[in-house]
Amino acid sequence: MRLSERSVIRSVVVMVAVLAALAVPGRAFGADATTTPVADLLEAADDFDGATITVEGELVGDYGFRDNGTMWTQLNDDSYARKAIVDGGARTGANIGIGVRMPAELGEGLDPVGGYRLEGPLVRLTGTWRYHDPDRAGESYLDVVSMVVVEPGRRIQEGPDWTVLAIGALLIGTALLMRWRRRRSTATE
């Protein structure tokens, strides 16, 4: 059977496009995948067991590269993933996060993980949700297969509150003065 030239060219173009997409790292290329909000995932964790899902959020805490070639970290899908409180973000309650495990190679070269004055990289992770995984004695986590970095991590500035500092210094001075005077009056008794 002879393939028409047009269909061959079309196939090659598609293949090249796919390869290009895979070859360009860290770009949200054609990522139209429906992401599952982590809050929804946690509400119905057992329903999602074994499903391939995509979550989006900030990586926080630590990058734990373990001896068995995996890396563990936490992904938070809350408003702080984009704007932490320290960065002037609104308060919207507690963090909403899940543990994620990925092959060590995938986790290499990432921006510093989220923490104090650090917005971690905003990523889109695709993988299998494992609920009460019997292979890991009942742990629940996302077994990541692929990652796309949506936004790089960034540092946040937070300066001191000079008014509070001044009040603090004043109070300590007062206390020391009170102590000195008290010591003096007991000494002269």
Added chain:
Amino acid sequence: MRVPKIPAFLHRPDLRGDVTRVGLVFVYETAIVVALAVVALAIAAIVLAVA
């Protein structure tokens, strides 16, 4: 109430005996958890077999 001094505590006449005793305390605490866990494992086995 005075905050107890640490240095005095470190000057122990029988340091070796103390170290052994302290080590034993940790061994005991660990053993308690292990023992309880083993019993829990047995309970789990029974429960899963029956349920």
Added chain:
Amino acid sequence: MLLRPEREDLRIVAFALGRILTIVAVASLLPLAWATLGREWHPFASFLMMIGLFAVLGQFGMLFRPKTERLDWSHGMVVVALTWIIVPAIGSIPFVFSGHYGSPLDAMFDTVSGLTTTGLALVQDLDHLAPSLNFWRHLLHFLGGQGIVIAALVLFAGGGGLTLYYGEARDERILPSVRSTARFIWSVAILHLVAGVLVLGVIGHQFLGFDWKRAFFHSLMIFFAAFDTGGFSPQSTSLGYYHSYVFEFATMVLMVAGAMSFGTHFALWRGSHGAVFKNLETRTITTTFLITVGLTFVGLAVTGAFGRIAGLTRQGFFQVLSAHSGTGFSTVPSVELASWSGLAFGGMALAMGLGGMASSTAGGIKSLRVGLAAKAIATQVKQLLLPEGAVASTRYFQFGRKRLTPELAQSAMTVALLYVVLFLIGAGVAIAYGYGLQEALFESISAGASVGLSVGVTDPTMPALLKLTYMFQMWVGRLEFVAVFALLGFAYAWIRGK
């Protein structure tokens, strides 16, 4: 006739408070130092203000020079009750200024929770919180935990048969003086700190792949929360963050150490291991622990939450131990814990309510009381079954052969009942706001028994009155009612006495 407290009584209380607040001011230099080293200038400023306020109030209290510095029992109780109000109020200042709390009430809620070693939290965006502030949260566990153990031993009649009648069980002291008692508690804490932090730190680095700095940050925080059975954690996913049964195991050893009474530590230290296992308290808590494990396992197996032996054992055992020791660490999210219904809920609620050993940092009814109450009931039943004229034995073993007097039995059962009433009141308030029975009861027991496990009720959007209710429960539960009654009595006598 009610005697009005005299000026001298007020002076004694004020002076003692002044001393305590000064000590807290000095201890607060630790988070200040941490903020300095980490160049966390925003928290630094707020720590400075907090220290300043503690120091000024401390000096103010010490201006009242009483004729004698000796505290008698009722003074001590009033001091303890007031300390657990004043320290959280001022100690919440760094949290208020951090921006991570919805209101000063929320900030004080967490501070009360920290100091009472409960562990319920209203903090928002914990995963971006400054390390020095995280350290302060966990240090509160240590200060409150060690503080209450010392107070319990000095004031609550040595922890042996905690009675409402102070004179009753004050028969012997384990160590000859308050100073040596305090020194011993300090030694136990420091030794466990060194060993615990080292072990957890090495596990963090070797098994979990953390870098050394982070490994020891986590290990120090988890140590404070485990040994002082508090339950705060540096990350928002509690112990589940570590995804490591090795880490969980080490943490459990520390939780057990934290839930063990001072007397038990002392006995192990001295090598009299046999006595420990003969004790009524040890036997009681072992029994109740295994019963609650059984109940919880059955509940979980029935709902199908965990179907395999490894998962059921690891997760179930950890949660029940966390509940019974009053720690409050969780390896599963709150929303999942909320789905633990039926017998699993029963087992967990019972474990939380019964609590750890007396004179430890654990909360709840306490196993010594549970044992005494059970023994008292058993004795009564036996007495009914025996022929007329025969007398049932009222002896029990707790570091020596003791007699279960009617007063002792009565006080044990009274305090146990008071805890149950406290749990019901807290549940009632939540139910009035529309929360379900199971979650209301769970959260109330968690607060009143200083546990800290949450099924999601504790949340910044919670009604203010409910926050106040839990704070009240944490305070009363930590102080085992006695100190609260002493304070109320003191206040009442002040107003109404002659």
